[in-house]
Amino acid sequence: MSIAVLCDFDDTITQENVAHLILDRFGDKSWREVRRQFLEGSIPPEQYFERQFNLIGATRAEMQGYVREKGRVRDGFPALARYCRQRGIELAVITLGLDFYVQAFLEQQGLEWLPVYAVGTRFTEDGIQFDFPYASKECRSWGICKCSVVERYHQGGHRVLYIGDGRNDLCPARKSDVVYARGELLELCKKEGLAFQELREFQNVIDELERH
Numbered sequence: 001m002s003i004a005v006l007c008d009f010d011d012t013i014t015q016e017n018v019a020h021l022i023l024d025r026f027g028d029k030s031w032r033e034v035r036r037q038f039l040e041g042s043i044p045p046e047q048y049f050e051r052q053f054n055l056i057g058a059t060r061a062e063m064q065g066y067v068r069e070k071g072r073v074r075d076g077f078p079a080l081a082r083y084c085r086q087r088g089i090e091l092a093v094i095t096l097g098l099d100f101y102v103q104a105f106l107e108q109q110g111l112e113w114l115p116v117y118a119v120g121t122r123f124t125e126d127g128i129q130f131d132f133p134y135a136s137k138e139c140r141s142w143g144i145c146k147c148s149v150v151e152r153y154h155q156g157g158h159r160v161l162y163i164g165d166g167r168n169d170l171c172p173a174r175k176s177d178v179v180y181a182r183g184e185l186l187e188l189c190k191k192e193g194l195a196f197q198e199l200r201e202f203q204n205v206i207d208e209l210e211r212h
C-alpha cells in the first residue's frame with residue numbers, strides 16, 4: 001500500500017504563521033481579539049476569515065509580494081518535497097489558511113507544483129469571497145476540518161503520514177496512520193495517548209519513508 005504525506009502549512013512548513021505576518025502588516029488592529037474569540041468558539045470559522053481579511057485595504061498582489069519577501073521556510077522541507085517527487089510519493093499541503101498566500105509562498109520556494117488543500121479565495125469588488133472546498137459535514141470540530149482530506153487519501157488506497165503542529169491538526173492526526181508532530185500537536189498527542197513521532201527536522205520523515 002503506498003503512503004501519502006499530508007503536511008500542515010503554517011508553523012510546520014513555514015517558520016512563522018503567514019496569516020499572522022499579513023495581518024500584522026496589513027490587518028486591522030482588532031485581529032488578535034477576533035482570533036481569541038474564534039479560538040474560544042464564539043466566532044464560526046466561516047466568519048473568522050471574513051472578519052479579519054475584509055478589513056484589509058491591500059490588494060492580493062501586495063499581500064503576495066509581502067509573503068514572498070518575508071515568508072521563511074523551515075529547513076529541510078524543500079528537500080522532503082524533492083525527495084517525494086523523485087520517489088513518486090504523494091505529498092500535499094493541507095491548511096486552514098488561504099490559498100493566495102500559500103501559493104505565493106510555495107512559488108517563492110520553487111514548490112508551486114505541490115497540491116494544496118486550502119480555503120479558496122476570490123477577490124471581488126465587494127471584498128474577498130471565501131470558499132471551503134473540503135468542509136466536512138461529519139466533522140464540525142473546526143467547521144472546515146482537515147480530516148476529510150485524510151479520508152480522501154484513505155479511500156484512494158493510501159496510508160497517510162501526517163505532519164503538523166497545531167490544535168487543528170489533532171483531528172486529522174487521529175485518523176492518520178503515522179503522525180509527525182511538533183508544538184501544540186505534540187502535547188495534545190501525548191495527552192491523548194495518540195502514537196506519534198516528534199518532528200525534529202524533516203529529515204526524520206525522509207528516514208521514515210526510506211523504511212516503507
Ligand SMILES: [Mg+2]
Nearest residue numbers: 008010011166
Ligand atoms: Mg500549523
Ligand SMILES: [Zn+2]
Nearest residue numbers: 139145147171
Ligand atoms: Zn475532523
